Amino acid sequence: MREHVDAARVVELASALIAVDTSNPPGDEAKLGGILKDALGPWRPAWAEVEPAPGRLSLIARVAPSGGTGRPTLIVNGHTDVVPAVASNWAHDPFCPSVEGDRLYGRGAADMKGGLAAAICALDALRAAGQEPSCDLVFQLVADEERGGALGTRALLEAGHLKGDACLVPEPTSLAVSVAERGLLQGRVRVRGRPAHGSRPREGVSAVEHAARVVLALHGADFGGPEHPLLGKPTANVGTLRAGTTVNVVAERAELGFDRRLLPGTSLEEALAGLRSRIDAAGVEGLDYDIEVDDFGEGSEMSPAHPFARLVRQAVGAVTGQEPATVGMTFTTDARFLRNQAGIPAVVCGPGDIAQAHGTDEWASISQLVDATAAYAELYRSFGA
Ligand SMILES: [Zn+2]
Structure with a gap:
């Protein structure tokens, strides 16, 4: 031909x-x-x-x-x-x-x-x-x-x-x-803290500190489940991190942007639940957050x-x-x-x-x-x- x-x-x-x-x-x-x-x-x-x-x-x-x-x-x-x-x-x-x-x-x-x-x-x-x-x-x-x-x-x-x-x-x-x-879920985890004077960091709740713990819980995490023969395992990349206003204030807000890649059959609800369970398993006391979805496409x-x-x-x-x-x-x-x-x-x-x-x-x-x-x-x- x-x-x-x-x-x-x-x-x-x-x-x-x-x-x-x-x-x-x-x-x-x-x-x-x-x-x-x-x-x-x-x-x-x-x-x-x-x-x-x-x-x-x-x-x-x-x-x-x-x-x-x-x-x-x-x-x-x-x-x-x-x-x-x-x-x-x-x-x-x-x-x-x-x-x-x-x-x-x-x-x-x-x-x-x-x-x-x-x-x-x-x-x-x-x-x-x-x-x-x-x-x-x-x-x-x-x-x-x-x-x-x-x-x-x-x-x-x-x-x-x-x-x-x-x-x-x-x-x-x-x-x-x-x-x-693979499918994808992109969005942001928004973390809220409580501001205090920078000279007394333990009197507030630092959104920076909490966001750092969330990053460690998500980035490159193993979300469990068997490996797909052609697609491997689901992943999460934390690609952006924005937090705080200035050095002498305990940070009130932080926002981290994530990109999850999913296996076929994973719904938006399941993908979000997977994120929440990883974050909650980190056991961060007083963590106050929500998840904003920017984009979702199923595998x-x-x-x-x-x-x-x-x-x-x-x-x-x-x-x-x-x-x-x-x-x-x-x-x-x-x-x-x-x-x-x-x-x-x-x-x-x-x-x-x-x-x-x-x-x-x-x-x-x-x-x-x-x-x-x-x-x-x-x-x-x-x-x-
Ligand atoms: Zn194309």
């Missing part, structure tokens, strides 16, 4: 997508609508649009070459937003894509405009090979993944668009097959032995000559909406190294973009065949 991929076209489409700045915030993904409609236009898809806020456009394109005669549906879900880039830190212009050797540079090259281009160009590769998809394909080109998906895949879910038999998410995994993701997984995971491994292996690794990811993607809320098996597998995602001078390997294009073509051909 690889020989049927038009590498120049993949790079051209990825570059066209990168050149449109869809940094989120503000996103403004509608700016990409024209390019995406042109790219998929030759396949004469049935289009649907979801735009829950001005400019926050998600496009849905159903490609049904045989006119849709009860064939299985494969969803390809990919996000069109990117994280912002501080151009002054880049040696390359983040929104003026450039090619150097085997590398395509630009914001989104790896995460995940390169993957989108590969998923679309796979249709051309398949046709060049004289074949057609064995399934109906639904491209969900969604907004807002980088900020949790409320205005993207979640909006599609609420509008009833998450329907299909399986889902491919072309996020960067270096073409490894990811079937599981998700599907069986590595699921036939769809096997099919994706075969498609990648057919192109690279090597069965790809089956992995879990330490962070969340939109795959969780498919797996958890829609009950659809979703595999994350795409070109580009996750180490490049969100970084400066982000790049994707062009040969891997071509591999991905060929692997997706294999998948479109074999799914439902």
Whole structure:
């Protein structure tokens, strides 16, 4: 299949997508609508649009070459937003894509405009090979993944668009097959003390002292439970700490910001209870605190032995000559909406190294973009065949 991929076209489409700045915030993904409609236009898809806020456009394109005669549906879900880039830190212009050797540079090259281009160009590769998809394909080109998906895949879910038999998410995994993701809970523990003169520290209650004990209770703590074979154990990082007003006052307030990573199946309530039990187990006398939640996304997984995971491994292996690794990811993607809320098996597998995602001078390997294009073509051909 690889020989049927038009590498120049993949790079051209990825570059066209990168050149449109869809940094989120503000996103403004509608700016990409024209390019995406042109790219998929030759396949004469049935289009649907979801735009829950001005400019926050998600496009849905159903490609049904045989006119849709009860064939299985494969969803390809990919996000069109990117994280912002501080151009002054880049040696390359983040929104003026450039090619150097085997590398395509630009914001989104790896995460995940390169993957989108590969998923679309796979249709051309398949046709060049004289074949057609064995399934109906639904491209969900969604907004807002980088900020949790409320205005993207979640909006599609609420509008009833998450329907299909399986889902491919072309996020960067270096073409490894990811079937599981940790969830996250980010928030702040706010600790209250009682002020006193700094010369008499034991006459007050120091929020700094209590916050320090809370940090020791949480940071790097073992939250118990068995280790997940792909995701390890749940974790907590205390990333920020703000406390006190001045040196000669016993601190009245402290606030520590935490980032918990969770295993699939852990609810928000359970995650909070886990935090509280660790804090309470520290036995800090007179500790007065509450927890403010800033962000929560549940973990998700599907069986590595699921036939769809096997099919994706075969498609990648057919192109690279090597069965790809089956992995879990330490962070969340939109795959969780498919797996958890829609009950659809979703595999994350795409070109580009996750180490490049969100970084400066982000790049994707062009040969891997071509591999991905060929692997997706294999998948479109074999799914439902
Ligand atoms: Zn991404």
